[in-house]
Amino acid sequence: MEGGIDVAIRIGDLADSKLLSRRLAPYQLCCFASPDYLALCGTPDKPDQLTDHDTVTLRYQSSGQIMRWPFLIGGRLLEITPASGMTVDASDALIAALAAGAGIGMCPTFVTAPYVTRGELVPVLSDFAVERHNITALWPESRRANPAVRAFHSMLQEAFEKND
Known part of the structure; x- marks a missing residue:
């Protein structure tokens, strides 16, 4: 440093x-959506069902790349880049869009914890979340x-x- x-x-x-x-x-990366979005559009049971849903993706400001979504399926890591109806370049914009019902998005759990506690966001596909990071x-x-x-x-x- x-x-x-x-x-x-x-x-x-x-x-x-x-x-x-x-x-x-x-922390873990996990998918989240608002209860209103899930009530209207249903809750996916498997990552491949995300194609039937609106997704909100994060574009890294430093590289311009879209964040890939990692899932553990049958003990194997699968990374996908969902087709996105909305792309944002800041985590606060991602959280705001998800809480407003724009779709499903992937975020670190330490960012979403207060929204989950208040009932504004719900974890989705958590059975497929990758291992914890620090x-x-x-x-x-x-x-x-x-x-x-x-x-x-x-x-x-x-x-x-x-x-x-």
Whole structure:
């Protein structure tokens, strides 16, 4: 890490790193939809039934690529890029579209948790969700003893435990 950055947050698997790390929380990618959408259009039982549904996809701002949706089917990983009626380039726009009933979309569970708790979103095809990944804090060895960095780590850990 360069440029005076004390702590970085990594969402996803870690590559080999010389940085120190602490796992903050697990997450999974899963499909979600609003209860209203599912009441109107039905709930798919298998990923191949997504072709019969409206989907909302996420386009990565950094690469312009559409996010592929991973599913575990019979112990094998299958990644699909659904034909999309709507594509957005920010997770908050994706969540808003899903909560408004635009269709089914795939999101990390840590993003959707409050919406699921409030009943605004419902998990779909969760039996086919891929293995869990981690949200991890990273920092260089040179920052280990920094009291502000230690306090920030503790605050992050408490926040993730509170929302787990």
